[in-house]
Amino acid sequence: xxxxxxxxxxxxxxxxxxxxxxxxxxxxxxxxxxxxxxxxxxxxxxxxxxxxxxxxxxxxxxxxxxxxxxxxxxxxxxxxxxxxxxxxxxxxxxxxxxxxxxxxxxxxxxxxxxxxxxxxxxxxxxxxxxxxxxxxxxxxxxxxxxxxxxxxxxxxxxxxxxxxxxxxxxxxxxxxxxxxxxxxxxxxxxxxxxxxxxxxxxxxxxxxxxxxxxxxxxxxxxxxxxxxxxxxxxxxxxxxxxxxxxxxxxxxxxxxxxxxxxxxxxxxxxxxxxxxxxxxxxxxxxxxxxxxxxxxxxxxxxxxxxxxxxxxxxxxxxxxxxxxxxxxxxxxxxxxxxxxxxxxxxxxxxxxxxxxxxxxxxxxxxxxxxxxxxxxxxxxxx
Amino acid sequence: xxxxxxxxxxxxxxxxxxxxxxxxxxxxxxxxxxxxxxxxxxxxxxxxxxxxxxxxxxxxxxxxxxxxxxxxxxxxxxxxxxxxxxxxxxxxxxxxxxxxxxxxxxxxxxxxxxxxxxxxxxxxxxxxxxxxxxxxxxxxxxxxxxxxxxxxxxxxxxxxxxxxxxxxxxxxxxxxxxxxxxxxxxxxxxxxxxxxxxxxxxxxxxxxxxxxxxxxxxxxxxxxxxxxxxxxxxxxxxxxxxxxxxxxxxxxxxxxxxxxxxxxxxxxxxxxxx
Numbered sequence: 001x002x003x004x005x006x007x008x009x010x011x012x013x014x015x016x017x018x019x020x021x022x023x024x025x026x027x028x029x030x031x032x033x034x035x036x037x038x039x040x041x042x043x044x045x046x047x048x049x050x051x052x053x054x055x056x057x058x059x060x061x062x063x064x065x066x067x068x069x070x071x072x073x074x075x076x077x078x079x080x081x082x083x084x085x086x087x088x089x090x091x092x093x094x095x096x097x098x099x100x101x102x103x104x105x106x107x108x109x110x111x112x113x114x115x116x117x118x119x120x121x122x123x124x125x126x127x128x129x130x131x132x133x134x135x136x137x138x139x140x141x142x143x144x145x146x147x148x149x150x151x152x153x154x155x156x157x158x159x160x161x162x163x164x165x166x167x168x169x170x171x172x173x174x175x176x177x178x179x180x181x182x183x184x185x186x187x188x189x190x191x192x193x194x195x196x197x198x199x200x201x202x203x204x205x206x207x208x209x210x211x212x213x214x215x216x217x218x219x220x221x222x223x224x225x226x227x228x229x230x231x232x233x234x235x236x237x238x239x240x241x242x243x244x245x246x247x248x249x250x251x252x253x254x255x256x257x258x259x260x261x262x263x264x265x266x267x268x269x270x271x272x273x274x275x276x277x278x279x280x281x282x283x284x285x286x287x288x289x290x291x292x293x294x295x296x297x298x299x300x301x302x303x304x305x306x307x308x309x310x311x312x313x314x315x316x317x318x319x320x321x322x323x324x325x326x327x328x329x330x331x332x333x334x335x336x337x338x339x340x341x342x343x344x345x346x347x348x349x350x351x352x353x354x355x356x357x358x359x360x361x362x363x364x365x366x367x368x369x370x371x372x373x374x375x376x377x378x379x380x381x382x
Numbered sequence: 383x384x385x386x387x388x389x390x391x392x393x394x395x396x397x398x399x400x401x402x403x404x405x406x407x408x409x410x411x412x413x414x415x416x417x418x419x420x421x422x423x424x425x426x427x428x429x430x431x432x433x434x435x436x437x438x439x440x441x442x443x444x445x446x447x448x449x450x451x452x453x454x455x456x457x458x459x460x461x462x463x464x465x466x467x468x469x470x471x472x473x474x475x476x477x478x479x480x481x482x483x484x485x486x487x488x489x490x491x492x493x494x495x496x497x498x499x500x501x502x503x504x505x506x507x508x509x510x511x512x513x514x515x516x517x518x519x520x521x522x523x524x525x526x527x528x529x530x531x532x533x534x535x536x537x538x539x540x541x542x543x544x545x546x547x548x549x550x551x552x553x554x555x556x557x558x559x560x561x562x563x564x565x566x567x568x569x570x571x572x573x574x575x576x577x578x579x580x581x582x583x584x585x586x587x588x589x590x591x592x593x594x595x596x597x598x599x600x601x602x603x604x605x606x607x608x609x610x611x612x613x614x615x616x617x618x619x620x621x622x623x624x625x626x627x628x629x630x631x632x633x634x635x636x637x638x639x640x641x642x643x644x645x646x647x648x649x650x651x652x653x654x655x656x
Contacts, residue, residue, distance in 0.1 A: 030472055032464075051656040056471045058653075061497040065464035068457065068494075072437070072468025075455060076476070080468065098458050206432075227453040227469055228476050230432045234399070234448060236456035245402065246448060246456075 005053050006191040013186040015153040015179045016041035016083075019109055020049060021186075022157030023081050025194050028107070029055035030080035032069035034062055034088060037121040038177040039111035042083035063091035067108070071095060074104040075235065077226035079161055083109035086128045087118065090135070096170055097136035100260060102235045103213075103222070105164035105199065107157065109173040111180040112290075114365035124177035125365030126290055127342035132172050133319050139257050141264040143271055144172040144319040146289040150184045156316070159273070162197040167221050167267045169260075174318060176341065178291035178368060197270075199224040206230030213256075214242035220263035264320055273316035274325065278304060282311025284381050285329060287350055287358075288339040289315035292369050296339045299374035308382045318346070323353050330354040335381040339374050341365050397421040397431065399451045406445055410596075410604025412563040412589030413510050417446050419566050420481060420508060423573035424452065427477070435478050437466040439491060441517045442591075443483035443510040450481075460490030463498045466505045471653060477506070477577060484511040485523040488544055492524070499553035501651045502581040508573070509584060511546065512591035513632070520594035527631040531598040546586045547643040548625040556581030558644035560628070562588040562611035565640060572642070581650035588630070588638070599633060607632070614638045 006025045013021070020042045023031070031046045033039075043059070050057040056073070060066040066082045073080035084092065089110045099106055114120025115127045132144050143163055145156045153175060160171040200223040204210050212233045213222050225231045234244045239256055241247040264271065277300060279285065284303075288296035293314045303310040313329065315322070330336070336354055338347040339361040347360040359381060361374050392398075398421055407413050424434050431452060438447035440459035447454040457465045462480045470478045480487070487495050487509050498505065514532055515521040522532035522539045525546070529538045550558045557579055559572050569587060576583035590596065590607035601607045610632055618641035625643050632638075 030468060032468060051654040054655065056653040058467070058471060060464060061493050064461060065467075065494050065497070068461035068464035069468035069471075071457075072455075072465035072470075073472040074468075075465075076469045076472025078472040080472070095458055095461060098461075102455075226473075227435045227455075228433060228473055229453075232432065232452055232454075234454045234456070236448060237458055238456065 007188050008190050009188060011186045012183060013150055014041060014181055014183045015150040017045045018150040018154040018186045019157045020045035021188060022154040024049050024053055026158040026161040028079040028081050028161060030073035030078045032058045032060050032066045033082045034060050034066050036085045036088045038113055038180050039083040039085050042109060063088040067092035067095035070106045071099050071104045074106045075227055081107040085111050085113050086115040089128055089131060093135040097138060098237050099170040100140040101237050103168035105168050106170050107160045107164055108170055112176040120366045123366045124291055124341060126176055126340050127365055129318060129345040132174055139261060141261045142172060142319050143169055143264060144174045145316055146174045146318050147179055148290055148293045150182060150186050153179060154186050158194060163271055165199045166197040166270060167263055168224060169264060176291045211242040212244050220259055220266050271317055272322055274322050275314040277312040279311040281309055283309040283334040284378055285311050285313050285333050286337045286339060286374060287313045289318060292339050292341050295369050295371045296374050298371035299378060302375050303378045308378060310378045321349055326353050335359060337361060337377050339369055341369060394421045397424055397451050399449055402449050405449060407442060408593040410590055410592040413443050415563050416510055416587050419569045423570050427574060427577050429477050433475060433477050435476050437462045437480050439482040439486035441483040441486045444486055446481040460486055463491055463494040467498060467503050470505050479506045481508045484509060484525040485515045489524045496553040499550055499555040499582045502554060502556060502648050504580050504650045506576050507584045509586050510589045511586050512589045512595055514591060514595040516591045516594035520598060545628045547628050550584045551625045551644045555584045555644055556646055556648055557583035559642040560586040560640050562615050562640060563590060564608055564611045581648060615640045617641050
């Protein structure tokens with residue numbers, strides 16, 4: 001990669017721009033999107049940058065088209081991405097499911113704003129957590145990351161592409177308006193230090209017998225064939241057999257859908273990211289993610305200064321949820337506090353895992369949850 | 383009765399997934415005829431078969447992707463065109479054909495249709511127009527003539543239909559033609575012609591759907607609809623009929639104009655380079 005492709009060095013950059021640079025550094029060469037606040041800076045940056053790296057910036061007519069176009073580009077062998085916010089994500093969900101079913105890697109960035117409906121376009125929210133997890137129809141397992149800084153907008157965008165390619169699943173970067181618009185230091189490493197996990201390709205040549213959706217490895221991920229590779233394969237959103245042909249039977253459906261879910265869990269070690277602060281002896285654990293975890297971090301530090309054994313479990317991978325880690329933590333913990341900029345979407349998930357009521361610090365969105373609010377809850381639980 | 387004729391091979395063997403046959407289409411359906419012409423055109427195109435890709439949406443015509451022995455994508459309802467757009471721009475070496483029906487391309491996918499034509503993306507559209515939603519059992523759609531009956535228009539369709547050549551001409555397509563199922567040579571010529579023509583191209587093929595559209599409109603077998611086309615199709619030449627005058631009503635004794643309506647060379651979409 002040339003220096004132009006990876007802007008190695010230290011930058012003072014907003015999160016949306018950092019995400020765009022992460023995409024370029026990851027080798028993304030197709031962006032199809034539709035402008036929506038607060039994600040537009042990603043599109044604007046890529047409209048300028050893609051032509052510099054021989055990539056394509058394509059402004060689509062809507063989000064249905066955006067999602068479909070990035071799947072098509074992925075099928076053509078190119079790393080592809082779109083960026084949107086809650087209302088746009090709602091329009092993408094059907095085709096996010098197509099990406100799951102066809103096992104087409106791609107990255108969808110959702111810079112969340114106050115929702116539902118048009119809500120608060122210029123203000124933060126974190127209320128797409130369950131939309132991402134369950135919004136498309138049917139059973140599936142999506143991968144989603146929640147960055148808490150512009151630096152992570154860069155880093156996690158690269159990880160998102162790698163995970164998407166390695167396990168052939170759409171990956172969502174579930175950012176928020178605060179992280180997207182916040183300007184901070186972003187360190188972009190040298191091109192050769194940027195990790196790249198490529199798609200697996202078939203070991204057999206074209207024109208012979210080949211089952212493109214047959215699993216050959218323990219990771220449950222079939223090798224990927226691109227249009228024009230010569231394998232003449234069929235991809236369909238219908239329930240299909242290992243050859244890719246429609247096979248609409250209950251048995252084939254069970255085998256396919258359960259594999260699509262299982263393959264994400266089978267590769268959990270590649271996917272999982274979280275951070276632990278003061279958890280060694282914590283009696284009160286705050287669980288938070290994205291912009292809210294910045295307030296949570298501050299609140300926990302202040303509580304520690306007051307001698308309270310508080311800790312922060314910062315979720316980076318939201319989906320699949322790091323269940324094992326949280327279960328392990330729950331044995332020695334007195335209280336869990338879940339702080340998030342919605343009315344308790346992840347709180348329910350945490351309650352399901354720790355098997356007890358958690359203290360929720362919630363807000364419908366529009367402004368950050370302050371460190372003071374979380375601090376007060378910690379002190380109340382102490 | 384004579385013994386069945388058995389042959390070792392068929393000219394389209396290399397291009398059709400014979401292991402997927404029999405197909406799902408009803409007796410009298412016209413889609414198979416168009417698929418056959420498409421397959422023949424691929425072979426005759428001179429473009430290596432492995433560079434041909436077909437993208438379909440949902441519906442009867444959308445099943446074509448599943449029968450073509452080339453790289454083939456059966457996507458979601460209405461989204462074949464944007465999927466094909468991403469594919470084509472990812473690998474411009476590919477010859478990307480979208481094969482789908484009127485409901486898929488014009489109703490649920492209508493926004494993508496007009497915008498892809500406006501952008502003049504270099505993809506080739508074959509639109510089988512059977513005037514209704516066949517797969518789901520004969521509901522009215524955006525091409526159902528006003529007054530025609532459908533299972534969801536039991537008193538006659540109150541809406542005016544799209545005139546597809548007019549729509550595509552206005553949207554900016556470089557090439558627009560309309561033929562019926564009878565015009566297999568013309569369809570083949572046009573497919574081959576559009577493979578050499580940069581930009582967005584659109585071929586509409588009027589097609590019998592006796593089980594869907596026909597049953598509600600007293601055109602109850604495919605041959606009968608073919609007879610309508612034989613009697614009433616009028617070939618236009620050199621713009622002697624304006625695109626806005628291309629409305630169709632199978633039930634009325636009026637001409638059904640076929641031919642090439644748009645053939646121009648607006649610049650095809652090119653990704654910006656720096």
